[in-house]
Amino acid sequence: MSAGTTYTYTVKARDVAGNISAASAPVSATTETGNPGETPLSQGKRAWASSTENGGSGPELAVDGKGDTRWSSAFQDNQWINVDLGSSKTLSKVVLKWEGAYAKGFKVQVSDDPDFGTWKDLYTTSNGTGGTQTLDVNGQGRYVRILGQTRATPYGISLYELQVYGK
Ligand SMILES: [Ca+2]
Numbered sequence: 001m002s003a004g005t006t007y008t009y010t011v012k013a014r015d016v017a018g019n020i021s022a023a024s025a026p027v028s029a030t031t032e033t034g035n036p037g038e039t040p041l042s043q044g045k046r047a048w049a050s051s052t053e054n055g056g057s058g059p060e061l062a063v064d065g066k067g068d069t070r071w072s073s074a075f076q077d078n079q080w081i082n083v084d085l086g087s088s089k090t091l092s093k094v095v096l097k098w099e100g101a102y103a104k105g106f107k108v109q110v111s112d113d114p115d116f117g118t119w120k121d122l123y124t125t126s127n128g129t130g131g132t133q134t135l136d137v138n139g140q141g142r143y144v145r146i147l148g149q150t151r152a153t154p155y156g157i158s159l160y161e162l163q164v165y166g167k
Contacts, residue, residue: 039065040095040163042083042144049073049081053156062159070099073148073156080147083162088112088142091122091166094135096146099158102130103148110141119145128152
């Protein structure tokens with residue numbers, strides 16, 4: 001089954017003599033997005049950032065699906081990472097897997113503007129928790145940005161994974 005998809009099915013019973021009943025009334029169910037094992041829309045997509053700490057911490061490492069590789073910014077506030085989903089999507093969930101250097105204040109934003117001049121805020125906090133943050137969001141767009149406004153540590157901000165879910 002695919003995520004975010006409605007399936008309709010009926011049930012038929014067979015007795016020991018091999019007689020098959022009439023089909024039951026149709027039942028439908030819709031799978032959720034962002035389930036464990038589902039590949040994020042963002043995985044393997046083009047990512048870029050305002051800065052990179054060093055040659056081993058590029059933005060592509062936040063969307064490579066690997067929990068032991070990460071993007072890390074310069075040691076400054078107001079750093080960001082963008083990912084291009086390839087086409088406009090309806091977004092339902094964003095999962096952030098922060099390294100110890102996390103953002104205290106940040107926004108999750110979405111845009112369809114190829115010039116990146118306009119962004120819609122999907123989530124805003126000034127008191128981020130670090131760790132793994134699972135954020136329910138509701139928006140539409142092709143480009144997703146994590147805008148780190150303030151840092152929790154003197155280091156930059158660093159994400160093991162930035163995962164965007166939707167359909
Ligand atoms: Ca990674």
